[in-house]
Amino acid sequence: MISNEIAQMIVDRTMAILSYNINVMDEKGIILGSGDTKRRGTIHEAVKYRKHPEDNLEIHPEEKEKWNGVDQGINLPIYYGNRTIGTVGITGPPGEVRKYGELVKMTAEMIIEQRYLLDQVQYDERIRREFLYQWLEDTYANDREFKRKADMLGIDLKLPRIVICVFPDSEKNSRDHLDQLERKIKTHLKTQELATVLEDRIVIIKTIALSEEYETKLKEWIRFLHLPSSYVGTPASEASEVARSYQRSLMTRKTAAATSMKDDVVFYGQLSLEVLLYDLYQNDGFSVHQSDEPLPEVLIATLKTYVECDGKSAKTADELYIHRNTLQYRFANILNITGRDPRNVRDLFYLYATRVFLHSFKEQEDLIQ
Incomplete structure (x- = not known):
């Protein structure tokens, strides 16, 4: 549960405040992080052999001879999710360092929790991206794993959706700018909507109400966010039509360029004839x-x-x-x-x-x- 990286992070942050050596051990007593580099990877015997992992352990000067390589100090259990996952120790006379024990313990638990939450967010984001790529490429078919991911992410595949491809100007097409624009877009998405950077564009899968004038609402939403050139595919009344909506949004962009169309928001429906002709020209030598x-x-x-x-x-x-x-x-x-x-x-x-x-x-x- 506690990696070497997190253990050393706990050590470094606490030792920046306290002038005592700090050790972080796993459940088996292996020292994962320490201000004393020689002790990393060694066994803290007193921690390893204590009867109850949830108990505080104090080692006084007269007791340290019982254990190999152990110095005086206090050792407190680290909890995560109501279970003991390791121990944090402060080296020094117990009477001196005892007052810092709870502070160091709380700091360690807070760092571990923050790191876990960050890892969880990154994991969820990776799953969302994989899910979106799979959906756009139409590689899922009736794949159970795809539907399992949808359930895990809380995505209702029955909702009607539409795909929007956003292309920044070439001079603003750096990865940093795309990431910044993606973060901006995501703050204005509903829970059932997705967005990701894909090559030189940002792809948005947005929910729509087919019974309403969705084009007007989408155009207002895009312009409210001041998005650059945006190309909108066709409505997808079911999940299997999302990939087609994506392909048509890309075709709309290419056709708009071919016909010198300058609108900031272009819908497939505006150029459906031109898209057909463009496809014939490219694929059939028309x-x-x-x-x-x-x-x-x-x-x-x-x-x-x-x-x-x-x-x-x-x-x-x-x-x-x-x-x-x-x-x-x-x-x-x-x-x-x-x-x-x-x-x-x-x-x-x-x-x-x-x-x-x-x-x-x-x-x-x-x-x-």
Whole structure:
């Protein structure tokens, strides 16, 4: 129960106040820590052979000859959790050192308790991180150990959740900054919510109420904390969907970079079409036909604005500060170059997929990690 490190910590802290040698022994009387380095690892025979470990033991000058290597002093039991786990001894005339006994004993027990609590917190945190990694990687399936960890951590796997990935700016992406940001986030999480640093990001698994306007509430929460660029996946109504929410939050980030989206909070739903196209581009070689003539920048910008204005010509012309006739002239140019009419829904979708999105992607490709 008492390690050599903790025993020596007790010795060092108490001897910084008292001018007497201190020994800390385990339940078998082995000296784990001492101000006398020669005594470390040796046996304190009087402590080892005392009848009742819970009794105080005083050794007077005339008694020390009974024991090998033992000096006069007092020895008091160390308790943790209502049981004796060791002994702390003060070397010196019992009449002198007796008054310090309870103080040294209390100090030893306090140090041991604090260290145990710290170790427990660190252990719990390690379990929480392992649990979160396993959940995000979708490696648990129906693993009983995963469910046992959830029960141990008090995590209700039936609650709906969503994953948020937070990416600090590159100049603030040091481990120290990420750890500091993680601690800040954790102070604002509910008991059923998790967060951890993972590579260059902080991943948050947050509970949501599917019946409410969760997007508005999440955006308010993220901005209240002044979090950097945050990308939100899709709602997970059950535990098995959390990994998908995580993957979609990452895809949202990459797609936002590809399309030069500057919003500080981006939801998958805002870019679901673009995410699909991005995935096709990366995995299936989706591209513009080799014989297709490239469109001038002004026509690509016109198409992009037309889509953002829901295909409304008047609104598009206003956004571009051009006359409606100029807009129609540009549409005619697009039709002449591509053979596709943006005023036709099917053609507009093709043009957006092959010209607007891929054009943006190729421009920003070097920024995607």
